Every structure is written in C-alpha cells, then in structure tokens.
Amino acid sequence: MSGLRSRINTPEEVSEHHQETHLTAVYRAKLLEEIDLAEMSSLGMAERRGRLERVLGHIISREGPVLSTAERASLIRRVVDEALGLGVLEPLLEDASITEIMVNGPDQVYVERAGRVELLNARFASTEQLMQTIERIVSTVNRRVDESNPMVDARLPSGERVNVIIPPLSLTGPTLTIRRFPRSYTLAELLELGTLDEHMLMLLNGLVRAKFNVIVSGATGSGKTTLLNALSGLIPEGERIITVEDAAELQLQQSHVIRLESRPPNVEGKGRITIRDLVRNSLRMRPDRVIVGEVRGGETLDMLQAMSTGHDGSLATVHANSAEDALMRLQTLASMSEVKVPFEALRDQINSAVDVLVQLTRNADGSRRITEIAVLSSRGREDFKLATVGAFRSAPLGADRVTRGHFEHHPLPRRVADRLYLAGESVPPAFGVATSTEQLALRKAE
16 A cells, blocks of 8 residues: 555564553553442543543552653553543544544554554554454444444544444454544645645636536545535535535535434344435425535435536535546446436436536545546537546656646636636636637547
8 A cells, every 4th residue: 555654563562562551451450449430420521531540640659660750651541541431542533643543453553644554553452452442432323343243334423434344254353444534624725735726726616606516536535525525615605505424524614504414224223314315305405505425326316316407506526536437437326226217318417417527636645636627518318528627747756756746727618618607707717718629629539
C-alpha cells in the first residue's frame, strides 16, 4: 500500500510490551478491588475518570514499583483507559490527526494520518481484550457481535463509522476499522490544500448556484464526502435541503436542512430502513434539493428520477475510478432496483438527470485532488458523451514521491454557458465558451 510504513518489533520492544501489559493487568485488578462500582455508576464520565486516577495513584504510591513521573503517568493512563474506556484505542481516538484506525487482530494497529498509513507500536494484551473492546464499542449502539452475528457496521454517537468482522469470517482474528468523523472544509480551504485551483472553484460555485445536478465520484478515501460537504456550502440560504446518508457525516451550515440517516436491522433482524426508503420519502417532503451521501444500490434510480423531475441542483457521490466509470456504475446501480428498466431507458434517465461529474483521486503522497470536471453532453438514449472542462495533469513521481502537476481548463459547451448566464452566474475566463469551430471539433471527436 502506498505510504505504508511497516516494521518488525525487536525482542527488547516485545519484552517491554509484555512488562507494560503485566503491570496494567495487575493494577487494573487492584483498582477494581478498591472502588465501589455502585458509587462509580452514579458519577459522570469526567468525575469517574478523575476518581479512578486518584485511587490508582494512591495504590501505586502505597505498594507499587519505583517509577519516574512519566512512567507513573503512563501507567495510570493505561489502567484507567482499560478500566473505563477503550484501552489502546483511547489515545488514538483523542488524536485529531488520525483519520482512520485499523486493528488487524490483537498484535497489529495501523492508523492513517494525512493520507498515509503507518503501523503503531501498540498492541492489545490478548484476543480476549480486543474482543472486550469491540463489544464495548458495539454495545453503545445497541448492537452485538458473536459467532452468530460476526459482522457489524455502525456509527458511534460521536460520529465515527465502525466496522467489525470476527472469526470464523476473519482468519486474522477480530478486525476493527474505525473511520473518524471528517472535518468540515470549505472550498477555500481545499484551494489552499491544492485539491483544486481558483478557476475550478469559480466554476463549481457557478454550477451549484445555477442548480446543475452534480455527481462527485472517486475511490475510497479520495475525499468525496469532504468535497460534497464543501459544495453544499454554496447552496443559497433559504432553500429547503434534505440530506440522505448511510452514516451522517455532512455538516451543512444552512438553516433549512433536514438530515435523514438509514437504520440497520436490530438484534432480531428487524426494523431496517434503507437509503432507498429515505430517498423515496424525501421526495414527499417538498425539497428544493436532495443530497445523497452515497448511492450504492437501487436508490440510484429514485435519485435520478428526483434529479430529472424538478429537484435541480441535487448532489450525490458514487464510488468510481473515473468520470466515465461513474456513469457506467450509475447505470448498473440503477438496474439493481426491483423495477426492471431496460439499460437503454436507464441511459435516458442518466442523460436527462446528470449534468456534471467531478472526479477525485487520492495520490501516492496522500494528497487528494480533483482530477476531472466533466459535463455530460449526451441526450436521450445516446451513448454517454463527456466533455472535460477541467483536469489535473500529474507529472512523473520523483524520488521524494510527492505528486506534482498542473490544472488544465477547457472551454465550456455553449449550452452550459447559456444556462449559467440565464441563472445570473458568470463564466470564469479560464473556461471561455467554445467557438463554433471548437464545438464542431468536439462533436467530431465524440
């Protein structure tokens, strides 16, 4: 994996880890002997932590080994985290720079920072300890995980998305993946990060305000939700916006926003509410715009129908490796609806609903960029035709493995420029309207 830093623990590190694990287990047992569990249950989380730290400090002073101030603080933190929180995961969840936590069995903990994955010198004491941590996590969302229910996908109250898979399905032991709640970025901040340039920012601003239907596509971790959230910030105040998500991540700043989130089945396997159920229901709620966090099934057909029947300016994301792939994936996903629609008719739906595709890519150095902005120019049941109006051209990677390149801009098709003009939006100079000769050349190329 790009950016992966792997290492082998030395015998000294393994011995030190075993010693730390032994001390943690010993003092956790001593702590549980001295505290009143009934009294602890009546305290708030902050008070509970403070009480445990004080009691443990007295125990260590009374009978513990001689430790430096740093070692003592570290031991108290580990024991209290283990007794009260999520043990090894506690400091990771408090680290704002970590965007993903990946636990591959008790002996491997990876994290992602700034798009790069690294192996930490942190391990669980045993498989049992890891399972206890997993059970503590899933119990907060009223779920359970065991051999009869070995997979769980859920969102924590604090916003993190959690996926658990355990044996017998996982051959590497209990596996836990925690995706952190993404920070909300504006387009101006994404401009500073190099995700796009000022010309693309001006164009996207005009397209959203002029109510073009926009699909954001990209691979996992490419920043689709981040860009979708930034684009939603361009929607004028006063419009009624309904967001539909599998795990609520969007953080819209407008005042008239209704947020809908799907619901998994309960422990009896009942009560599931799907994205499709919510998309259908949202159309009965008089929305000006519908924003779908991600389409991945039959709800795609309902979303396309919404886009082409009076809900202009809607936004959605889809997993795809290119703008062309995104169109084919939309067609495939729409066919998964229980309503059997011929592929040609689905192409008609997409051609009439989708106006713009924005492709995102995560580069080798962990940076994320808009690599293509394309306008869908086909109509009816024609084969899909895309006109690329903006792109990022990367240069070959150097020894430092940093992605460099430049943004390109191409003239907008006349009908797109006219629609911007009628909506009171200007055409950015870098995307000057194609001349008749250029339009003819584009049609021949298609």
